[in-house]
Amino acid sequence: MTLLEADAGSNISSTSTSVESMAADADTEPQITLRSAQLTPSGVVEVTLSFPGESADVVEPSTMNEWEAYSTRQHKMTGQTAPPVPVMNICLAPIGTWNNGVKQFVAIGIKLKGQGHRVRVAANERFRTEIVARGLEFYPLAGAPESIQDFAKFVYDSQNAAQAAAPGRLGTGAIQAFKELMYSLWPAAYGSDPHGGGTNIPGKHFRADALLWHPLLLGHVHVAERLGIPLQCASLEPLSPTYSFPHPLSSVTGLDPPMMKLCRSNLLTYGIVDTAIWHGSVAEVLTQFRAFIGLQKRCDLPDPLVRWEVPHIYLWNPALLPKPLDWGAELSVVGHVTLGINAGLSRRKRKKREKENKRFKWPNALTEFAFQTSAPPVIYFGVSTRTMSPGILDELLRKVDAASDQRVLIIFHTREVGDKQRALYQSANVLEIASDLPYARLFQEPTVAGVIHSGEPNIIAESLSVGKPIGVCGTHSSQQFMASVCERAQVGLPLIDWRTCTVEPLASSFGALLTADLRQRAQTLAASFNPTQALDAAVAAFHANLPLEAMRCDVDASQVARVFDSRHDLKLSLQAYASIQPRYDESKGFVPYRPLRFGGGHPPTFSIRGNAAEVTCDVKPTREHRDGVQLALGALGKDEGASSSSSPTGSRASIAMFWSSAGEEAAVRKATNVAYDRIVKKTQRESKRQAVMRFFGVRSGILSVVSTLAPRSSSMLEKCAGW
Structure with a gap:
């Protein structure tokens, strides 16, 4: 039975699949059973759980103690001095009305633009005039969900349309509207605004180096994977799993409506809602979308944001709703962000x-x-x-x-x-x-x-x-x-x-x-409430979550790397590449560079292996979030799989011009080539030294110290930053 045939109307049948405790003695723990989950026309996922006893829903104090210790360690790590951030292209994509979603992203975009970044906001066409007036670039998204509940209703209508379609076809109407929304996400991150130069006149080409999108724009992870760039999410509502409160789109039958207390059923609602929204026609559309943008394999993960530990920036006052203790450092609650009446205007x-x-x-x-x-x-x-x-x-x-x-x-x-x-x-x-x-x-x-x-x-x-x-x-x-x-x-x-x-x-x-x-x-x-402080915190969180060591050019750390010199393992900005390229045959070792490699059910890694700055993340305490996904998948008779293969390598790099005069071009080319030659010669000297040390049997521990002198290290980047 295919996903499309498996109840595309979002009615997850009763199942006896059990939610097993992640504690050491799982066999003795009571089990919670999913009886049903249904996405309703109003955009609510109605969940019915069976509890064998009150203790089944209890979160043990030892579990929260582990999370408290983890949170303390994370806080100490994030307190370190942040490296400088290179200028980059950033695409923001909200959902919602102007007041409830869009203007908060615009405020962040204006702040980022003020720091030198090129910023595009992808939203519904009706927001173009106001966004462009505030000095930001724009891209029109198809569709216009005005809230998270509107999005859930949009999904319900899409699944119903697919269910009513002829076998083998996704149908038209609502499902086509959903498909158009998903497909418009790709040119939002990689393409020209069709009206950027005027009516029906395309604007300047845009290729995102980083994404900050709403969590419910479900194509986000696939766009990030295709481009090999970091993805972050931002939202006014909590959409990340926690014991502290249920998913806002869930309604658990028979439980206290407020449910603002620690319990295991709260955590389960996130996996169940993610799966109820994702399955059926939505998964089919996302699989087609992946093929459209050049990715392999099906879309088989209902919760990639959780699996990939995608950073989230939440825009509410923590004095109103504190950050849950079981959220890691990648999840930030920065405060209420608003947009000044005159912000960004000429x-x-x-x-x-x-x-x-x-x-x-x-x-x-x-x-x-x-x-x-x-x-x-x-x-x-x-x-x-x-x-x-x-x-x-x-x-x-x-x-x-x-x-x-x-x-x-x-x-x-x-x-x-x-x-x-x-x-x-x-x-x-x-x-x-x-x-x-x-x-x-x-x-x-x-x-x-x-x-x-x-x-x-x-x-x-x-x-x-x-x-x-x-x-x-x-x-x-x-x-x-x-x-x-x-x-x-x-x-x-x-x-x-x-x-x-x-x-x-x-x-x-x-x-x-x-x-x-x-x-x-x-x-x-x-x-x-301090909107200015909240805005500063949002931008600081965005910068802190970026994998900067994987993104920066090895010759000029103030620039983003977009070309890889495979002969010398160097990441180069387009400016650096354009400066040195005439000296070399382009067919010998220069390919487009993607900072991150995606694949499977784990967070993305640096595309260049062995980068000294890529440290192993602290291991999180275990939680039962995936059990909620497994319950829903089990009800649908669907096994979990890997969402994708390794990210594609891409095509050859193209040269862009960056100089306003011949004199400026000559000066930049000369300085860049000097810096490049210095790095290459340094690499060659170190390689010869390592060969001699290996010949004389020097132990690997010393070799590992020597290897830290490679040009990918932060010290070498600092030397190159002055050029």
């Missing part, structure tokens, strides 16, 4: 934006309703109406109106633009406002005492950063997750489910949101 556009900002005024009806008096208090109530019918929305408004009962004023705000023929709701206690009014600006108004909204991470951060307590109104598991985060931090309420709420619970929620204790804790938490 002087002319900055002045124009400042004038627009000064001229901004709230509608008169809103000012008269909410901002002219401090009593009664005002609550902002925002909802997402994508899954609401007009009748349900009107019914919710009537309930909100009745619950306010002249004790509070409600500013009601929908995220999406609704039916233009529908009149906005207005009463003595409730005023519905237009969807395009800026919510972050509303939160800053002194009369707004509390905020209820749809639970998007950026809205939570914007409200808490100005000291406004939180309520989340929604039905999705990710909304339940964010409500639980705020409730555990004692700055928010339990989830308000608009499907089942009545007037009395709504009135109680309004009252609880306005209590002095909750408001005081929200104001205290507000002091921990």
Whole structure:
């Protein structure tokens, strides 16, 4: 049975496959059994687990002690001085709306560009104008998931479309849209913007040296493997396995909804969700995508980000949700990143934006309703109406109106633009406002005492950063997750489910949101928000995660290596290669250079073996994450396999011109050739010395010391950096 035939509608049948403890005495440990897992039309993976006893879900203290010790060692290692970062081409790729995903990546991109890097942001076409206005390059991605739940719904629709297609065909419609999104990822990292030079005029060619993409853009690992470059991910929601909380897209039947406690079932949800999203038509599309970009073998790993230990940068305030103890140094929680109104804009556009900002005024009806008096208090109530019918929305408004009962004023705000023929709701206690009014600006108004909204991470951060307590109104598991985060931090309420709420619970929620204790804790938490510091930390984490010793040119450490001189084992930048190439026959030993080699279920390694800077990573304590994958794969009757073979070697290098004048070219060529000759002669001298030492029987230990003098060492790189 093929993956496509194996229930492409994401219904994982009941299985007795057991989750075995990774502890030493696995045979005596109780077992958790997966009964079912199903990706639903709403984008939730509903999971049913069977627990033989309470102890089956317990994380032993010894396990967390191991992780604490590991975390301490990692912290000491990451505290070392970072080497200089060469100028490189960086591709960023978010998913989400402008406020909830895209602008955070743009802020990081502007910071990276300010450090000299060439930065491209790949996103939906509707964001082109704003991104380009901020001084960054752009590439249009097909499709536009506006959140992680939208992406999961997108996958559900794709799998259903594939299931309905004729045998042997993936079908059209949703699955074609998913395929187009995946296939647009390759030219985003390696290609020209089709409109970069104007309408239908391609821009300058772009080849990424590093990727910073959202974890759910599933083609990321395959693009990185094909180019042999480092991949990192960034997200506003936690998507890496942990004992501390469940996957935001999961809903485990029969367990306490908040689930903000250490338990083994939390960890299992990550492997199960990864597999439920990946299997069937998605795996088939990714396999086709791999073949399209020149990679061999099938896509057989549901969780390559975990297997390859891909670094993640998480963009939320750790004071709200601390970094889990069982996350390694490759997973960072840097803080809430936001984008300044004028960040990256030219002087002319900055002045124009400042004038627009000064001229901004709230509608008169809103000012008269909410901002002219401090009593009664005002609550902002925002909802997402994508899954609401007009009748349900009107019914919710009537309930909100009745619950306010002249004790509070409600500013009601929908995220999406609704039916233009529908009149906005207005009463003595409730005023519905237009969807395009800026919510972050509303939160800053002194009369707004509390905020209820749809639970998007950026809205939570914007409200808490100005000291406004939180309520989340929604039905999705990710909304339940964010409500639980705020409730555990004692700055928010339990989830308000608009499907089942009545007037009395709504009135109680309004009252609880306005209590002095909750408001005081929200104001205290507000002091921990520092977007500037968070942005600096995000960029620092990105740099710290780069395998710089594998990326830098051996002749000029300020440049990225893109050509390999196999005769002398030297990594060269295109500038260095262009300088020395006329002296040599190109067919003799010069090939494109890829810093990393990918393959199988282990993290990528340096493509040049024996690099002294490639140290062995500290061994992580064991966890049962892969058991979640095995449970789901077992339910589908699918064995695990290797995702790929070794990365391809590629074609011959091409020469690019880098000099503005003949004089500059001559000077750079001369200096580069001097540095290159010095390194080559040094290598030849060392090789002769080693041969003599071997002839006289000098032991290998001394030889290993001598080998550290090779030009790939950091000391030699430092000597070359001055040229």
